[in-house]
Amino acid sequence: MKKSEEKPRPKGRPKKTRRERMTTLIMQAPMTIWAALFIIAPFCLLAFMSFMTKGPLGSIQYTPTLDNYKEILNPVYADVIKQSLVVAGWTTTLTILMGYPLAGFIAKVKSKTSSLLTILLMLPLWVSGLVVLYSFVILLNNSGIINTILMKLHLLKEPLALLYNNFAIVVGMIYMFLPFAVLPMYSSIEKLDPGLIEASKDLGAGPVKTFCKVTLPLTSPGVFAAIILTFIPCIGYYMVTDMLGGGTSLMIGNLIYRQFTISRNWPFGAALSVVLAVIIFLMVFIYTKLGGDLDDLGA
Amino acid sequence: GNDGSSPEEGGSASKGGTLNVLTWEGDVSDETVADFEEEYGVDVNITYVEDTNTILAKMLQGNSEYDVIDIESAYMKSFVDAELLAPLDYDKITNYENIDPVYVEKGAMGDEKLTYSLPITGPLYTGVVINKETCPIEIDSFEDLADPALEGQVWSTNATISLYAGALKALGYSPNSQDEKELNEAQALLQKIKPNIKAFGASSISSLETGECSVAYTYDYNILMFDDKANWDKFEIVPETTLGYCQYWTVAASSENQKLANEFINYTYSAESAIKLLNEWGGVPALKRELIEEGVAKDYFENPMLQEFADMWPDHEELSVSDEQTAIMDTLYNELMSGE
Amino acid sequence: MSKPIVSIVNVEKLYGDNHVVKNMNMNIDEGEFLTLLGPSGCGKTTTLRMISGFEMPTSGTIKVQNERIDKKEPYQRDVNTVFQNYALFPNMNVYDNVAYGLRVKKVPKAEIHERVKEALKMVQLEGFEKRKVTQMSGGQKQRVAIARAIINRPKVLLLDEPLGALDLKLRKQMQIELKRLQKKLGITFVYVTHDQEEALTMSDRISVINEGRIEQIDTPREIYEHPKTKFVANFIGETNLLDAMILEVKGNQAVIGTEVGKALVSLDPKEKFQVNDGVSVSIRPEHMKFSKTPVEGFSIKGVVKEQIFVGNLIKMMITLNDGTEIRINRFDAADLEETGELLYLYWELPWGIVIKEKNLINTDSFRDIKGGDPDEEE
Amino acid sequence: MSKPIVSIVNVEKLYGDNHVVKNMNMNIDEGEFLTLLGPSGCGKTTTLRMISGFEMPTSGTIKVQNERIDKKEPYQRDVNTVFQNYALFPNMNVYDNVAYGLRVKKVPKAEIHERVKEALKMVQLEGFEKRKVTQMSGGQKQRVAIARAIINRPKVLLLDEPLGALDLKLRKQMQIELKRLQKKLGITFVYVTHDQEEALTMSDRISVINEGRIEQIDTPREIYEHPKTKFVANFIGETNLLDAMILEVKGNQAVIGTEVGKALVSLDPKEKFQVNDGVSVSIRPEHMKFSKTPVEGFSIKGVVKEQIFVGNLIKMMITLNDGTEIRINRFDAADLEETGELLYLYWELPWGIVIKEKNLINTDSFRDIKGGDPDEEE
């Protein structure tokens, strides 16, 4: 009985042994350093720069100012941001609508076939996205392959304007991002317990009802991930707008790019980047609050 | 060959090493580079420019290892003012004599005495080009591009300077004007034209060829002119709308290989190099015609444009942009491009 | 027996080359609790899935209330299923899960509310309406699954090992609950399990399936006490099986010879036995008796190998001459025998069940179907 | 008892605020088969993981062969574990799995070969060396896991519900195999299960744990027949528990009063009972008797509610006046009683086990430790 009257040992006794902690630390070190040096530090610097002043010929003067942010309030830039969001929104919507049935198909077939399909999906991008994108110019222009075929078939008299408009942008964007969007949707469809579909049918729901009430809600993590994976790069990917869109309207990606090249106005470019980052963070924040998991983004 | 300096005597000192050359596609032929590497026993790294501003920005940050830089005249002043360039070593550039005096006499805007720069080829022009077969109206000025009949038929360059300079010139101002009022007028003109514009971009040839557009305000039509004989009759420039400029070789002040850099520049002025360039890319030669006539296709000089381009050059005010102008134009440009 | 609500006639099922259900014939009566019992992979789930419509029979017909349903979609059948892993919709709370079947049918809101309440009460889950199903324990999930299925008032409820994932205590408790629920609702239950004790406790009738074939359909007691095949004898409860040959028939009794000695058995008068017939004799551990001296008519003996005290009984292991192990269960907590002691084995005649060898065709299911519906279709 | 090989002294374990193991004291003897038995979440796995080194006790000491090991890494301990889900290395075949422990220790190849063979023989898996572990059945995987653990010749083998994932038949078979193996190897087994039947069958001693506390450590028989607490009585086997009060003490016997009538019990002479003490009486279903006429000293009666035939026994459910349900198991396959019939309940005195209320402190584990090692530290 004497023993049990002894005070319990201090609570601070480690849960893990020292060696285990050492091993963990060693494993963590590279990524920690990497994240600190090449992610956190650059973003801090970016934020810092956004408060500096542009000097002559594109140099930077280290006098703090809020002018860069005031400049962003100019309705011109609000328009640019809005325009970018609209294009990204369209692309994302269509990508999801087109990608979901494909993801469903890949999930349905045998695992061998599905990995083959995934590879085939990624393969064109493997080559060089830009070269393949350029092929769209050949395909879509007024005397391009599609118009020629349609006119030869007498389906058209006048060539259709397929290139240098939002249609072409969206087609190009879908081409670039659909493969990435399909992957997370595919994996969430695959994870879906087929028993649930059967349960729903068993309870009297037809295929459409089952899809709306069970399949879709349960695969929504994959859909959300696909949305993020399409929407975000869309905003910054200025090559497609340049190449296929005719560049008649400025996108935020181009705008930022211009600040660092043609305009040589880094602080303003930094401020734009910060604003863009904040907008995206808000979206991602909402995504995680809705129960999204950033891990789904890796597919 | 007919190059003045023999590689043996000039190159002995600079055997080995690397030369970083920043240039535009079409300003030096691949073969020439290979020949130079072989003759001088050096490595030449060719990097292609996307935008001169980017280079300027990088160099201003002190973050560049370029030796030879291919600059367009518009930025010459900025480079010179920022002391980014080293004076050329004319002792090394013995092929200087091969250059057509027309191009040397005028000098470059911001470096009129050609202390730092030498024109690479003959002049380039930005201007309105018409596809005679498809263009619905007569065009003889920049303002005509705003004609409603041209809706969705105009291709335009996306280079800010060319846009505003073209508009300024059309309004009767200096294309290099820094006057805010004048620039605002130019903006108003551009805004009128914009609804007609199908696409802004770099490469316009294809869209004129494919019938995507019937008119282009562009800087690369010269290539199209010389590329294919069939195009000579099909396309036409509107002389009133042209802006002229040149590309210049310069040597970076920070270069540790200045001697080799000058030797490289010199090498490109050999008749052999010039012929290779013309055969590969076409364009207006900077060298005296008699030195190269034999090396190129029989009909090369039959192109009527060739003479016209050369003749036009002395009357043109070369483009040159200042920092202030860039800033103003940039805001205007963003405004122009943001609306639907 | 009342009229059949489900009848399965000549049903065959093949997956590719894999013959999973073999010429199955079975009538399920209205309101009965029928259990499909058999080892893993014998085709129980497949049978159930054919009734619910998730699989098509390769040949044969399935009828519910005399209506051929094998061409109907699952969602058009008056049959509901309780899935082994519950298959609750994780994106809905308890209420929504249970209401699902009614919502799909566009039942008015007020009625849904009423019936969900009733169903939840039935499974004793009142007050859990708003709970997320992911936050419930196994037993609770099970009950939600049941509520969700019975709310549709199906004619037949199919349950595929509904208690498989629960632990022993909870399982016992749910067995009783389920049985009560079935009585209260009066719905026909078709219940799948591979746990023979569960089957014995709950069922009105048990259909023992082996490799896609019905071996016997009968009441639990009948199956336990009068297994028709060696497989059934072995699968239902522990048993000692002795391969033997009939040496002599004397009226209802016979002398049999095994490799380890002779014994007496009583014969089923309904079946014909002849001298030299090969038979198996099954004696349950609790019916195997022993004595320290030889018993009249029996000459099987062995030595005590092990004795284990398990809760309320003592398990004895006896090794015979040829190495066969015989198990004996004793319920009297008397003192243990010595390990190594020689004992003579015998049994009271009614408990030695004689099974004819080569008696494995499911004659029983044929008999069962004979009284079934007359209008069999092509 | 022989000398303890594992001793657990005053061990406490908290996960955050969750007090999972409470002042645990336990000695495990060399060569014994000790089972930790308790409901899900009571801390069995946690206890085992502290012995194997995957968790640190929050306070207290654990010794193996008088050596404090709680500061050693898991891989430095002479203790091996058989994990519940086997935890076989899926990237290796059977041979490599079993050889793993020896390879790690850089044992010469020839010896490894020898010992792997031996270990596989021990678990009857000769010839399976090249098989991928993913291609094996549950029972086979289980044996590989055991072979892999015993090849290291540990002093103590820890087994965490090793048979949990197997089906009933296989499980019974493996129970016997495991027990034999333990006897053959002479290694100390610390066995975790929540299946009381398994514990009763296999163990030398059982430690019944409830909510992190040891309720009783004893031989299976002692635990079954003389539970020290209500929890133990209830958890081990089915039982009928009656809350009562002592009305009169007559030597070794007492008259008790329950809400539904009086009864007689015999008292444990080692414990003191007084009139008015609150007690619980536990009577196993197989010991509960009934009679159609009242029995001397007993006045508890009830009506037959249900009778189920389960394999070898008949389960009767009797409802008392206050609604309590009493279960009776009858092994004689005599005819059933009528449902609704009134019966008088009684028991033979030795089978009515009296448990003092408020007797839940684990005095027993203290008693157990008293004879333990003398050199406890600071």
Add this chain to the structure above:
Amino acid sequence: MKKKKIINGLHKTYVLLLFLFFYAPVAVMILFSFNTSKANVVWQGFTTKWYLKLMGDSELWGIFGTTVLIAVLTTIFASVVGTMGAIGYKKSKGKLAKLITNSTYFPIVIPEIVLAVALFMIFNTSGFSLGIPAIVIGNTTICLPYVYITVKSRLVGMEPSIEEASLDLGADRIYTLFHITIPQIMPGIVSGAFMAFSLSLDELIITSFLADAGTTTLPMKVYSMMKKGISPEINALATVIFTVSILCVVIYLAVDGIRTIKAVKARKKPRDL
């Protein structure tokens, strides 16, 4: 049932059309690598001269080499750092750990250009010279989250007791890492590495911000050619890359097929027990 067949048929047709959409530009790319026109928008005639030119084009191959070199280095760095990170941070729940793991996701959830700008600035400010090392760092930063996520998901799916079993059998943590953990998460590492390699091959924005004088990658080259139209020579190179990739896939499938046939044969052997 009939309805089901029709729906399945429609589904198949849709997928077929989608793949047509994906491969039409590839077909065009291949076709136009045989185009005589340099501007390469209008078909002018068949030629194989671009392939001949490509063979002798040391500059283009040099660029290609640089691109592959960067991609390989990126893949190695991203795989090592990401894998170690995923293992190290598997169980960490602290605030700091959260900061690090969350910031690892930044590059995915932020437009590339923002990261490019930020990295460009930090290199400039710190005086770290631009060039291949900087590009590799930039590309690695982008690819890191993909490796991290795929490896992490393998780790999460991995039975934790398998590692414990190894420790229990006397293996220390390093031994366990190399003999148990890494073989288990290999598929995750491989798919992460694959992702990193392909992302890096096609990376333009970050690369062009971080490139120095002597460094050009294939995407940069392609983009700079936009001014005059992408030359058929580039198409030829892309076609070669594409063909090689297809060959890899075919070989992979063949090897895999042989393996399954073998496995099936092995399974047909008489079963023991």
